[in-house]
Amino acid sequence: MIYPRTLIQTSRSFATTARVHRHRVLAYCEPGSPSAVIRAITHRSLPAPAPGTLNLRILLAPVNPSDINVIQGVYPSKPTASAFPGISSELFVAGNEGVAEICALGSGTDGKGLSVGDWVIIAKSQSGTWSSARNVHLRDVIKLPRKQGVTVVHAATMTVNPPTxxxxxxxxxxxxxxxxxxxxxxxxxxxxxxxxxxxxxxxxxxxxxxxxxxxxxxxxxxxxxxxxxxxxxxxxxxxxxxxxxxxxxxxxxxxxxxxxxxxxxxxxxxxxxxxxxxxxxxxxxxxxxxxxxxxxxxxxxxxxxxxxxxxxQWYENRSRDERIALLEKLTDIVASGYLKEPKHEIITISAEDTDDVATQKAQQLLSEVETGSPGRKVLLHIEDPVV
Amino acid sequence: MIYPRTLIQTSRSFATTARVHRHRVLAYCEPGSPSAVIRAITHRSLPAPAPGTLNLRILLAPVNPSDINVIQGVYPSKPTASAFPGISSELFVAGNEGVAEICALGSGTDGKGLSVGDWVIIAKSQSGTWSSARNVHLRDVIKLPRKQGVTVVHAATMTVNPPTxxxxxxxxxxxxxxxxxxxxxxxxxxxxxxxxxxxxxxxxxxxxxxxxxxxxxxxxxxxxxxxxxxxxxxxxxxxxxxxxxxxxxxxxxxxxxxxxxxxxxxxxxxxxxxxxxxxxxxxxxxxxxxxxxxxxxxxxxxxxxxxxxxxxQWYENRSRDERIALLEKLTDIVASGYLKEPKHEIITISAEDTDDVATQKAQQLLSEVETGSPGRKVLLHIEDPVV
Missing domain, CATH: 3.40.50.720 (NAD(P)-binding Rossmann-like Domain)
Incomplete structure (x- = not known):
């Protein structure tokens, strides 16, 4: 299923006025087979961002082969556990790569060239991008340069494969x-x-x-x-x-x-x-x-x-300025028409899905990715739940 | 058999007055098993050295594993054929490494810091060091720095293993x-x-x-x-x-x-x-x-x-000055007592041996080196034939 471009566009067009009420994550407690351990979990809305942090709405997040290996516990990069109120065990929110838009700026984050509604790349490894909303440190995002031809799909897939x-x-x-x-x-x-x-x-x-x-x-x-x-x-x-x-x-x-x-x-x-x-x-x-x-x-x-x-490792070894320069170069190549969107399919976890339905969708998708090369990049679009 | 050190010393002590009458080489016409193709061949004495060249008496030349591979024709370094008067086919004189003393200087080679009797390292790859005497270009030798503790065995084995x-x-x-x-x-x-x-x-x-x-x-x-x-x-x-x-x-x-x-x-x-x-x-x-x-x-x-x-390849890529500097450093390490002579055995092809006897000695030796690791470095001391 190819996600209609218009939907993403629409999402973007009212992003600056949207409020995050509740949010949903795809997470797991213990490493294991992704199609078995991953669960959709709805939480209360994000509180106002703490100083130095931002609240983000995740627009699109790819399912990369390395994400599978991280959930399996066999990848050298380990996720950081998040504590969620009302859940006794620690949870790992899955997903490493993605593009988001800024919903709210914590104190001390203004004057850094970022505004509500800007698109940012999640720059911190294993940040848990398989979610509808995240609170992140200012230093863990990079503003996406706006250039003709750079789509949300380009943006969502800009930190792993093209830079490699x-x-x-x-x-x-x-x-x-x-x-x-x-x-x-x-x-x-x-x-x-x-x-x-x-x-x-x-x-x-x-x-x-x-x-x-x-x-x-x-x-x-x-x-x-x-x-x-x-x-x-x-x-x-x-x-x-x-x-x-x-x-x-x-x-x-x-x-x-x-x-x-x-x-x-x-x-x-x-x-x-x-x-x-x-x-x-x-x-x-x-x-x-x-x-x-x-x-x-x-x-x-x-x-x-x-x-x-x-x-x-490249990101570990390089400065933030080098990351920004890399993103500039890559978006230049996109804008000049050389780098097309990868063949992809967007899977939506919709606002109306219950957590059970969302879990089922996610597990089925991961099972397909785990067992074979899907021949296209699968991207997750997770909406804030309204149920 | 360990060659008595005194013999080498003696050889050295009258080297400056010695004349080269006839000389002997270990050579082959076609690549093959060393113990089958190698032959000892006596030639007339070297003529006076051409301008820019030196006549050398080879003091000691090791049998390295790579020498075996060169003779087999399976090594990337290929030898240069020599033409010998009275022999119809071209011959490859074996041997890559060795130490020699200068017997005669061709015109244009004086004033370069070299004198008759000096010890030199053969710096050109595949020069045919398994011989009693050779004529070489000035540029293909490097004078051995004289330092306390640097023996003829050190000198003969100074261009392959220690620099590696x-x-x-x-x-x-x-x-x-x-x-x-x-x-x-x-x-x-x-x-x-x-x-x-x-x-x-x-x-x-x-x-x-x-x-x-x-x-x-x-x-x-x-x-x-x-x-x-x-x-x-x-x-x-x-x-x-x-x-x-x-x-x-x-x-x-x-x-x-x-x-x-x-x-x-x-x-x-x-x-x-x-x-x-x-x-x-x-x-x-x-x-x-x-x-x-x-x-x-x-x-x-x-x-x-x-x-x-x-x-x-290192020698190919580097200047003569870098080679000289390397030899300085290695002889410093020898002189400071850290780098001992390798365990070795010196095999003499003596002045009195006929070419048949010399061929037999060489073939037997190479057969031993070919079939097993001898546990020691074998060095050839080939005398000018008097027979």
Whole structure:
């Protein structure tokens, strides 16, 4: 189901006058299977914001694979427990990423360039964005630059995937226009962002996708080319001598110096065949659940450097000004038309849903996300309950 | 057989007056098994050196594992063929490392600080040091700094193993006195150099050795501790929970940031358990012939960087002045008593040996080196033939 754009627009248009009465969160007490442990819980309305804090209405919050891992308790980032009045145990509100609008400013937060009605990005990791409203510290939000073409979907998905793609293309190898980059899992959310941001930087991309896509492979190739992909091949190209040689011929004598990996295992080992000397292999995921297996000779004789990238760590290590600058750059790329909204579906937990119905909706959704790649980004729109 | 030190001394003492009549090389026409393809060949004496070149008497040249791989044709460094008068096919003279003394200076080489009788290091890769005499370009030698305690064995083994150890301890992580370094293959030639150079730099070392050393393990531990090792453990320590926890306890809360790897495979994967965040894994060999297998999470969440080190590449990338500075530092470490001669055996191809006898000696020696780790560095002392 694609959420009608008009609804979000409407929501925005009366946001400045809306009052938060009660609010709802998707939360859990103990780590476990998301489809089992997550519950919708309605609370009384947020009190007026304490000094230095803001009350926010969350507009949209994505369900990312890492959110699943956080709820499972297997992700290195741990959520902070929240205490809710009338609930004896501590609760973890799920959700890491999202866009919100400001409903109320606590004392000491004025004069910082923020007004009621502004859109902000939730900048603090594991803030519990799967909710209708949150109270947050001023330092934990960043105002979204208003630019033509930057939609609420862009805004809701702007702190994880596009910055991962942008930083991986910037932080490791000094690439010049015309240089090639190779990546696997090219059809993933980050993969698609890599294609588009690379295009904006006049870089060329070799994009590897799964063979088992079967008949869908042609459609996926077309879609990725529409996003700006220069070459799209399936993994088996790398193990077929003739095809590999053709591919190398196509790349010409420009050795590839950056490979991006979200798969691991053999697929990644074979990808190294495309690299020139002194290349970087940057890993940001391990979809195959297989370790990286790399012949030592790549390191010793071809000068390979293998590293990882984790956007959460990037945020930890960088200043607020660097975050703001990154958001400026990304919204510029959106505004210039290179970075499109990810394919997505918006799931609404509506104002009229009881907590039981809302819990059921959330658990069913998480079950789908847990068991398979949905092929689109799922975004939650949680309304304040009126029941 | 340990070559009596007095013989080398004697050789040196009349070197300045010695004339090169005929000379002998260990060479091969085609790559192959060293014990099959290597031949001793006697040639007429070297003519007076051409302008810009020097005639050298090779004093000692080690047999390194990489020499074996070069002769097999499986090493990335390729030798340059030499043409010898009276021999129709081109010949590759084996040997990469060694120390020589200057016998004659070609025109244009005086005033460069070199004199007949000086000891020089052969600085050009694959120069064919397994010979009694060579003619080389001035630029392909570096004068050995004369310092108390620097023996002919030190000098002969100064361009591969100690610089590998020194540079791996310097080029990757900014280590401070008291910091720990972990390495596998600790009993290898490089491993022993790492222990001693780390000690000279006030670094501490965890040294991993093979379990299958059996009864020899205790002796090896003692020997490595005598060289300056802080801790010596067998690989199985890393897969035994109790022992691993003890080891971690011993290291205290000082996370290890540098791991040196000459083995690959599982042994190296387990070694990563000892590393703290943002560590470097530097590989310089692959004794197990197994690829590196590293869970992607080390790269993404622990900030691991995996790289390689190849001393030949270091020489390629650096200036002559940097090489000279490196040799100064290494001979300083020798002179200060930290870096001992490697355990070694000197094999003499004597002046009286016919080429047939010399070939037999060389082939037998190489067969031993090829089939097993001799536990000591083998050095060749090839005399000018008088037969």
């Amino acid at each position: 793609a942008y930083n991986m293309l910037n932080d490791f190898v000094d690439l010049k226009p015309g240089d090639w980059v190779v990546q696997n899992a090219a059809n993933s959310a980050v993969g698609q962002a890599v294609i588009q941001i690379a295009k904006a930087k006049q870089l060329k991309t070799v994009n590897l996708i799964r063979d088992r896509l079967g008949n869908e492979a042609e459609r996926t190739k077309r879609e990725l080319k529409d996003l700006g992909a220069d070459l799209v091949c399936t993994y088996s190209t790398l193990t077929d001598k003739t095809k590999l040689s053709e591919l190398k011929g196509f790349l010409g004598n420009k050795p590839i110096r950056l490979a991006l990996n979200c798969v691991g295992g053999e697929v990644t080992t074979h990808m190294l065949k495309l690299l020139g000397p002194n290349a970087h292999l940057v890993s940001y995921g391990a979809m195959s659940k297989q370790p990286l297996s790399i012949p030592t000779s790549y390191f010793i004789f071809k000068g390979l450097t293998a590293r990882g990238f984790w956007q959460s | 150890a020194y540079n791996m301890l310097n080029d990757f992580v900014d280590l401070k006195p008291g910091d720990w370094v972990v390495q596998n293959a600790a009993n290898s030639a490089v491993g022993q150099a790492v222990i001693q150079i780390a000690k000279a730099k006030q670094l501490k070392t965890v040294n991993l050795i093979r379990d299958r050393l059996g009864n020899e393990a205790e002796r090896t531990k003692r020997e490595l501790k005598d060289l300056g090792a802080d801790l010596v453990c067998t690989y199985s320590t890393l897969t035994d929970k109790t022992k691993l926890s003890e080891l971690k306890g011993f290291l205290g809360n000082k996370p290890i940031r540098l791991a040196l790897n000459c083995v690959g495979g599982e042994v190296t994967t387990h070694m990563l358990k000892l590393l703290g965040p943002n560590a470097h894994l530097v590989s310089y060999g692959a004794m197990s012939k197994q690829p590196l297998s590293i869970p992607t999470s080390y790269f993404i969440f622990k900030g691991l960087t995996a790289r390689g080190f190849w001393q030949s």
